[in-house]
Amino acid sequence: MLDRRPLASLLVLLALGGCSPKRIPGTEIRDTADTREIVAVIDTYRKAVEAKDARAVMALVSPLYYDDAGTADPGDDMDYAQLERALPQDFDKLASVRLEIGVKQVTVEGDKATAEVFYDGKFRIVTPRGEVAKAEADVQRMRFHHEKSGWKFVSGL
Template identity: 35%
Template sequence: MKKVLACAALAVAALPACSKTYIPNTDVEDTSANRKVVAYCEEYRHAVEDKDVGRLLVMASPRYYEDGGNTNPEDDIDYDGLKDYLTSTFVKTQTIRYEIRYRKVTVSENKRVFVEYTYSASYRIPGLKGEEWKHTVADNRLELIPEGESYKILAGM
């Protein structure tokens, strides 16, 4: 009986060594690579909140392409379409609050980084009846490619 209790105590004591630690306020395992990815995504989040179109365009890859998540090619957007959207529609948005809960970071064999997250966006837009508040909560995924010491966004903006 004493051996069983000793083995059980040893197993319980070893559990913390096996458990993963997570970056605070995320569901992402705490590694230096993941911290770098989350820090980059936080730069993106702040650029959205600040309506910093120039910064967002610098963060986007010239190969940016978004398929809209469906088979309809009319809502697909490339870098030029993103630039047009940011400089025409996005700039009209006012008072943006953009919060992100990072869920998962994965790296593919071809070095693409996929960042899955849930966002909460609140913003004001001009409408027919004056300014309208909008609120959205949804899941999204940014697709990044390494570039030098940083990244570029391939899709997901």
């Protein structure tokens, strides 16, 4: 008598594999309207930074923005108003910037979301002695809040 259990197990595995969630192409991120929008907001941010366009960056930021820079020191905390003042000054110090961002994970819970990203930035800073090349790469956690106009940054810039 033929044992049909291995065949049945294989059919179940094939059926489950066919039901795996869609992923955003080139990532392991679940493809939903929210995750697609968050990835698009991150890319729009990247382009705004490369253009040194403070207004375009601020258009992506929620008035609820608050970032403690991952430290207990309140001296390096940044809220929306401080970010709005600091960005143009920071961009004025840059002769050029290239920023690559790889989105590794997006988690959405109701009107809040978190994105884990890897960034690699190369920039030239204007100093009194001339331009100085700098590079920075790290993993960053970006947090978002869903508002009437869409997903906005609330920390992590």
